Amino acid sequence: MSGFAAVDVIRAKRDGGTLSGEQIDxxxxxYTRGVVAEEQMxxxxxxxxxxxxSPAEISRWTRAMIESGERLSLDVSRPTVDKHSTGGVGDKITLPLAPLVAACGAAVPQLSGRGLGHTGGTLDKLESIPGWRASLSTAEILRQLDDVGAVVCAATSGLAPADKKLYALRDVTATVESIPLxxxxxxxxxxxxxxxxxxxDVKFGSGAFMKSLDQARALxxxxxxxGADHGVPTTAxxxxxxxxLGRAVGNAVEVAESVEVLKGGGPSDVVSLTLALATEMLALAEVSADPAAVLASGEAYEVWCRMIAAQGGDPSAPLPTPxxxxxxxxxxxxxxxxLDAYAVGVAAWRLGAGRARKEDPVQAAAGVLCLAKPGDAVSEGQPLLELHTDTPEAxxxxxxxxxxxFSIAESAPSPGPIVVETIRAGM
Known part of the structure; x- marks a missing residue:
């Protein structure tokens, strides 16, 4: 592919033009090959x-990033369906959701990431389980999907390498908040x-990346x-x-809360969002099952134990304590x-549950437990929050x-629904 100069592509977009498919490709x-320099990108x-x-440019840009690397072929015996969250505070939903959907009969290939800033990373949470490992080969991923029905692991290095380069660049050039990117x-x-x-799961509000409902709807x-352009049925x-979300914010504390949900308990907001997402995933996979009944039966917890054990973890081992x-x-x-999600998220991050840079370590036991949630009656001196850390100076x-x-008043507004809207392509 030749005949283009980076400066011409930059100029076209700088001047408000539409990039051709060939320019984007x-x-x-x-850029992936290093021919276009970092300062040019x-x-x-x-x-x-x-x-x-434009929508056509975004679709072509996405295709070009996919084609910069390999594409997994999930040749497994069950229908496959995945879930992605744009990130939030206490957002441990992947942990109960993946085994629940697998227990219902679908296969869930959940390739996840680590946390950055005030939103936690799924892999960081799971790594608080003794022995659990995030890195699997493609063969291991496929075998676990067939045997267990769910895998939560790190993305293989060959997937969308253009995105890895561009993601790091956006972080240091103040271009993170672009909806096309x-x-x-x-x-x-x-x-x-x-x-x-x-x-x-596109989140909005103080603890989310998108602060307003309108921004979240546009994204x-x-x-x-x-998704529709690329033949992947997608619901948001x-x-x-x-x-x-829930009462636990951090790593080990969120694993513990997820296990509560899988055992039939846990906070109602975590349960309701898990069931809402499971219902949509099963609909896309065309699997007929009642996720609430499966959750209550204990089958999802059994899948959780098998999923953790398959990746070297001990589901019965005590979790780290601060x-x-x-x-x-x-x-x-x-x-x-x-109770402001962003404030709690930043507090957990500063206690050691998150990281400021990709290479920073995290503390497995760090986090915040919310002992009261909005709407709860409280008395003066009553514990509201527990801050967990291995570094008291934090x-x-x-x-x-x-x-x-947080604020205390004579009364609290009635809580609104967790799921505010559902968006499907063409709706």
């Missing part, structure tokens, strides 16, 4: 950020994974359209992330009126993040 391929990313892309990043990886259906519409649920716990108490009596910074992050 060339620039993504040349930085300029193009900023031009895309400022001027946007976000959507093509998510969908290139998910389509390359090879699942025949995809359900997206969800773009994502579902890309718009879900509220103004309050942390060396230091700091309790935040209610300053007055009343009703907990608000507590003041976590408390600073929580300043103004």
């Amino acid at each position: 060339w620039v993504v391929d040349a 930085s300029a193009l990313a900023m031009a895309i950020f400022l001027n946007g892309m 976000i959507a093509s990043s998510i969908m290139s990886k998910k389509i390359a994974e090879g699942a025949s259906g995809l359900v997206l 969800a519409s773009t994502l579902t359209s890309i 649920l718009l879900t509220d992330m103004n309050v942390p 060396s230091h716990v700091h309790v935040v108490s209610a300053p007055s009596s009343g009703v907990l009126a608000s 507590v003041p910074a976590a408390l600073e993040a929580l300043a103004g992050g």
Whole structure:
């Protein structure tokens, strides 16, 4: 592929033009191979950020990123369906969801990532289980999908390498929040994974990447359209992330809460979102099953144990506990009126549950337990939050993040639904 110059492609988008399919194919391929320099792709990313892309450009850009690497062929005995969340606080939903959908009869190839900033990473949570390993070969992934029905692991290095390069570049060039670049990043990886259906959990609110419902709706519409263009039926649920999901925020604490859900308990918001996503996934996989009945039966917990053991983990082993716990108490009596997801997420991050840079380690035992949620009556001095950490010197910074992050009043507004809207391509 030749006949193009990076500066011409940059100029076309800088001036508000529409890139041709050939220009897109060339620039993504040349950037992946190192022919287009980082500073040139930085300029193009900023031009895309400022001027946007048409649906046809986004679809072609996604295709070019998929074709920069390999595409998994999921030749397994069950219908395959995947789920992706745009990230939130206390968002452990993959952990109960993957074994639940597998227990219902579908195969779930959940290739996940690590956390960055205030939103936790699924792999970081699971690595708090003694012995569990994230890196599997393609052969191991396929074997586990056939044997167990669910796998949660790191993406293989050959999937969408263009995205890996561009993702890192966007982070340091203030171009992360571009819907065309976000959507093509998510969908290139998910389509390359090879699942025949995809359900997206697009979050909005203080603890989410998209702060407003309108932003989340625009992203969800773009994502579902890309899925349709590439022959992957895609459904998006718009879900509220103004309050942390469940009561646990961190790594080991979220695993423990997920196990509670799989054993038939757990917080109602985690259960309801798990069931809502499972219902959509089973519909796309054309599997007839009642996920609520399967969850209640204990079958999903059995799949969880097999899934963890298949990756070297011990599902019965004690989870790590923190060396230091700091309790935040209610300053007055009343009703907990608000609990800001972003404040709690940043506090957990500062306690060691998350990382500021990709190479930073995380603490398995760090996190925040929300002992009260909005709507709960509280008394002065009653414990509201538990801060867990192995580095007590991190507590003041976590408390600073929580300043103004909750309020107590005479009454609290009624909570709205977790799932606010459902978007399918063409709707």
